[in-house]
Amino acid sequence: MVIRVVVADDQAVVRTAFAGLLGTQPDIEVVGEAEDGAAAVRIAAEHRPDVALLDIRMPGLNGIEAAREIIAASGGATRALMLTTFGLDEYVYDALTAGASGFLLKDATFPELLHAVRVVADGRALLSPDITGRLIAEFTRQRVAAPPARSVEGLTTREVEVLVLIARGLSNGDIADRLTITAHTVKTHINRLFAKMELRDRAQAVILAYELGLVVAGSGAGGSGADGIRAAGPDAGR
Known part of the structure; x- marks a missing residue:
């Protein structure tokens, strides 16, 4: 089974890098890229991905609101994996209550990225001790x-x-x-x-x-x- 993913980040370098890395895997297909939350919602509605990889802080509609809309529109079929940094940790609780299934640091390694996407796509929660414990x-x-x-x-x-x-x-x-x-x-x-x-x-x-x-x-x-x-x-x- 191929995991369909949408990547959303307003930083083009980050977005392209994550999409490129994910695209190297035979079991993962990047079906769309978005530069903000509104675009992520539109692309998710069109492609119905298994996972939406969303930066928490984006211009306009932020990642948390985008996650809430994407999850609601898909009936929970699309899982939200949030991209964050230690400087934006105050948004973790809001993201979880919006329905996010996990978090990934932007400086995550390639194996960590793949593991996160696969865990969330499998219907499990990814609660990284680096972020969510405290x-x-x-x-x-x-x-x-x-x-x-x-x-x-x-x-x-x-x-x-x-x-x-x-x-x-x-x-x-x-x-x-x-x-x-x-x-x-x-x-x-x-x-x-x-x-x-x-x-x-x-x-x-x-x-x-x-x-x-x-x-x-x-x-x-x-x-x-x-x-x-x-x-x-x-x-x-x-």
């Missing part, structure tokens, strides 16, 4: 002054435990070891949790856990990277 905790903590729109009512005690461990960066295998249950049972709990809370992926689960106050900054346990959040591994899907 930031999701910090910016979500700032947002929870208002009462959360959802609660854990309706979740079993075990499902709440699994949600907390997801937010702390544990893979399915790690969760199974921590709770002394099988990996299959973990996956069952995750599927039920996602269905009850209407979560699309682990990125949304992380946001929910912080919004509900189930995990706070500095409480990571067992994960790598700041605050225990780490990239989703091969077994990290639902």
Whole structure:
């Protein structure tokens, strides 16, 4: 299966470089390039890509708003992978709530770029410890002054435990070891949790856990990277 990708960045050098690198892979096809968010939305509507690689900050319609429109128009079929720099980290939370599935630094290596696109295209969340560990905790903590729109009512005690461990960066295998249950049972709990809370992926689960106050900054346990959040591994899907 060929992964269809749209690349959007207002910096022509960055855009062309990423598109060129992705185009060298037999399993990836760059179906369009865009210089801003509005163009990205138009191109995505025309080509229906699997992944939209979007710079967070672009003139006019920014990458976050573009991601929101692209995801909504595709019914979630197109996944958004955000390009960011350490200087723009304050946008991470907004991008996640807009539906972004992951983040990639603009100075990422070629293998990191390919891995990110393939992970997101596969329906998994890419939560890089270099970006999201500290930031999701910090910016979500700032947002929870208002009462959360959802609660854990309706979740079993075990499902709440699994949600907390997801937010702390544990893979399915790690969760199974921590709770002394099988990996299959973990996956069952995750599927039920996602269905009850209407979560699309682990990125949304992380946001929910912080919004509900189930995990706070500095409480990571067992994960790598700041605050225990780490990239989703091969077994990290639902």
